[in-house]
Amino acid sequence: MRASRQTKVLAGVVGAVLLLSGCAAQSSGGGTSNADLNKVDYNGTISMVNKFSDPSVSKYFPELAKEFEKAHPGVTVNVQQESDQGYKDKIKVLASSNSIPDIYFSWPGSYAKQFVDAGLALDLTSAIGKGTAWNESLVPSAVGAGEYNGKNYGVPIDLDAKFMMYNKKIFADNGLTVPTTFDELLSTCKTLKAKGITPVNFGNKDGWPALHYVTQLNAYNVPADTLAKDYSSDKSSFTDPGYVKALEQFKQLIDQCTTTGTTGNGIDHTDAQVAFGSDKAAMMYLESLEIGLLKDTPLDKDGFGLFQLPAPGDANGETGSLVGAPDLFMVNPKSQHPALAVAFLKFIVSKTGAAKMPDLMSGYPSPVKDSLDTATTQPQIVDAMDKLGKASSLAIWLDTVTAPQVAQAYLAGGEALVGGTGTPESVMKSVQQAAAGSK
Numbered sequence: 001m002r003a004s005r006q007t008k009v010l011a012g013v014v015g016a017v018l019l020l021s022g023c024a025a026q027s028s029g030g031g032t033s034n035a036d037l038n039k040v041d042y043n044g045t046i047s048m049v050n051k052f053s054d055p056s057v058s059k060y061f062p063e064l065a066k067e068f069e070k071a072h073p074g075v076t077v078n079v080q081q082e083s084d085q086g087y088k089d090k091i092k093v094l095a096s097s098n099s100i101p102d103i104y105f106s107w108p109g110s111y112a113k114q115f116v117d118a119g120l121a122l123d124l125t126s127a128i129g130k131g132t133a134w135n136e137s138l139v140p141s142a143v144g145a146g147e148y149n150g151k152n153y154g155v156p157i158d159l160d161a162k163f164m165m166y167n168k169k170i171f172a173d174n175g176l177t178v179p180t181t182f183d184e185l186l187s188t189c190k191t192l193k194a195k196g197i198t199p200v201n202f203g204n205k206d207g208w209p210a211l212h213y214v215t216q217l218n219a220y221n222v223p224a225d226t227l228a229k230d231y232s233s234d235k236s237s238f239t240d241p242g243y244v245k246a247l248e249q250f251k252q253l254i255d256q257c258t259t260t261g262t263t264g265n266g267i268d269h270t271d272a273q274v275a276f277g278s279d280k281a282a283m284m285y286l287e288s289l290e291i292g293l294l295k296d297t298p299l300d301k302d303g304f305g306l307f308q309l310p311a312p313g314d315a316n317g318e319t320g321s322l323v324g325a326p327d328l329f330m331v332n333p334k335s336q337h338p339a340l341a342v343a344f345l346k347f348i349v350s351k352t353g354a355a356k357m358p359d360l361m362s363g364y365p366s367p368v369k370d371s372l373d374t375a376t377t378q379p380q381i382v383d384a385m386d387k388l389g390k391a392s393s394l395a396i397w398l399d400t401v402t403a404p405q406v407a408q409a410y411l412a413g414g415e416a417l418v419g420g421t422g423t424p425e426s427v428m429k430s431v432q433q434a435a436a437g438s439k
Contacts, residue, residue, distance in 0.1 A: 035338045037127040043074035044337045046344060047101035049094070050079070050329075051087035060360035061348070068347050077344060095120065102335040103345065108145040108325045109231075109401030112154055115330055121153040122331040127342050128152050134346060141394040142326045142367035154328035155345045156367040158357070160289050161324025161388045162212050165380075168303035170197060170282045178305070182249060182312040189257035192282050200257040201281035203272035204264045210414030211398045213253065213285060213309070216323040217246035219395035220315040227317065231401050236435040238406075238428060242316055247424035249312060251417050257283075262420040285309065288324070288384040292363035295378060306380055308387060320392030325400070326367055409434035 048065075052058055058081055065077035080101070082090050087105060094100045100120060106112040115121040128134045128143065129152045135143055139159065146154025164185075166178070174195060179185040189199035204210050218227060221242035230236040260267055276284040277297035294300050311319040329348075331341050347353060354366030358377065365372065365385050374382050388394075399407045409431045416422025 037124065037339050037342045040339045040343045041337070042072040042340065042343070044340055045076040045078065046103065046335070046337050046341050047078045048080065048103040048329075048344075049082065049087070049090065049101045050105040051082050051084050052105075053081040053083050053086070056362040057360070057364065060356065063356065063360055064348050064353055065344075067352075068344055075340065075344075100332045102332055102337065102341040103329050104332065106154060106328045106330050107400045108154065108328055109396045110403055110407070111400055112146070112328055112330065113148055116148045116153050120330075120332065122333040122335070122338055123151050123153065124155065124331065124342065125152045127346075128155060134349075137351075137369055138349070138367045139369060139389050141322075141388070141391050145325050145394055145396060146328050146330075154330055155349055156326035157329055157349065158289075158327050158361070159324075159365040159367050159385060159388055160287050160326065161322050161384065161391070161394070162216065162285060162287055162309070163306040163384055163387070164200075164283050164309055165276070165286050165291075165294070165304055165306050166283045167279060167281070167299055168305055170279075170302075178307045179310050181310050185310050186252060186256050189253075193256075193259075198259045198281040199283060200253070201272040201276045201284040202254065202258040202260055202264050203267035203269040204415065204418050205266060205268045207265075207411045207415055208397075208399055209269050209285070210250070210418055211410055212323060213250050214246055214410065214414060215395050215398040215401075216309050216321075217249050218243060218317070218398070219321040219323065220311045220317045220319060221246045221249075222317045224318045224321070224393070230435070236403070236406065236438070238432050238435050243428050243431070244424045245312075247413070247417060247427055250414075251424065254418055262418065264418045265415050288381065288388070289364060291378055291380045291384065294380075304380065306384060306387075318392060321395045322388060322391035322393075323395040323397070324388065324391075325394055325396040403435070403438040405434040405438045406431060 048061065050061060052061060061079050061081065065079050068077055069075055091100070091104060106115060112121070126132070138156065142156035142159055143152070146152055146156060171177070174191065174197070176188055176191065179188050192199040202209065222240050223242070226240050230238050230240070254264065258264060273284060273286060273290060273293065275281065277294050277299045279298045279302060294304065308322060329345055331338060331345075335341055349366070349368060351368055351371055354368040354371035357364050357366050358373070363381065365381060369389070372382055372385055398410055402410065413422060413427030413430055416427060417424070
């Protein structure tokens with residue numbers, strides 16, 4: 001399932017960081033990071049490695065490579081594709097052997113930052129930074145996910161965000177309207193439970209579904225500047241009271257809106273999503289990339305909509321922030337053909353590339369503005385992308401934006417809250433200890 005790409009993505013990354021930090025500025029090739037990225041010589045060979053080997057998405061990048069080669073006969077593009085775990089294993093080997101390709105995949109957050117800190121990511125600000133035509137053509141929050149230290153290092157490939165999907169028929173039959181505050185959501189859950197209807201389907205077997213809730217609630221409850229500082233592994237403390245409040249709200253939601261009780265950790269997210277599509281619940285917190293999986297289900301026939309997880313009324317954070325993140329591509333600063341590599345990325349992340357995503361990327365939305373064909377795209381995807389485009393910022397998944405030790409502490413903490421073996425205070429104590437140990 002596509003949403004599982006976030007699952008424990010940082011597990012084992014500490015080893016990768018050590019490998020990367022040992023080979024900074026030693027990557028293969030003789031290129032220079034001072035190259036004019038807007039002056040392209042369309043001759044030469046460039047290489048790419050990504051994690052899109054799944055049959056549902058594997059045709060996209062090879063097809064775009066062929067088209068780029070056809071338009072520029074002097075160019076050869078070699079595309080290597082791996083699974084999620086296969087990619088993580090491969091990029092460690094490539095980094096340790098100074099053989100990182102010209103273009104390589106990265107998750108945003110701490111995972112990408114390790115490449116930046118190790119000197120293995122080319123500064124792309126002159127090509128995609130603010131004020132450039134490329135930047136203006138893209139969703140701002142998506143571009144922002146690839147910014148580090150005020151510079152652009154990552155090119156967004158796709159878009160993904162988290163929304164509460166809801167069954168329109170169940171809502172209409174019970175006289176319910178879309179909740180606009182967190183308290184209204186809890187009240188809606190109370191009404192549904194009283195009528196014997198499961199308010200929210202939830203499965204946390206892999207741990208990350210809990211963290212997606214907490215990611216959004218952290219953004220709501222913690223001031224943005226504090227959040228940004230804490231998510232940076234060398235300046236984190238996680239002492240703001242908003243973190244405990246976010247976990248308290250998550251616990252309220254689990255207790256009052258789900259019917260799994262302390263057994264939620266034993267339920268697979270995919271199974272819960274399938275049950276939701278079969279009209280077994282009123283709501284479920286799903287990624288926009290999962291909308292296509294609901295097509296032609298009983299839920300789809302009854303009608304479903306989506307809304308952003310509502311913020312609490314006393315939120316001290318950024319209520320316009322939306323949990324989600326794009327995948328990224330980065331460029332090796334030692335590439336022999338950095339401008340050519342950037343030109344290929346521009347070809348991919350353009351309206352030309354976006355037009356092929358629905359068929360070749362199994363419904364993945366592009367970060368290119370106004371690139372969806374509203375006549376042929378599921379209306380829920382159109383709605384999700386509209387809301388994503390209006391978000392003030394993207395709250396990147398908690399298990400990728402934080403340091404590995406912090407991510408693991410949060411992962412264990414979320415499972416403890418769901419299982420009834422932890423408290424918000426005990427979870428934050430573990431997170432604070434992990435943050436101190438990551439410096």
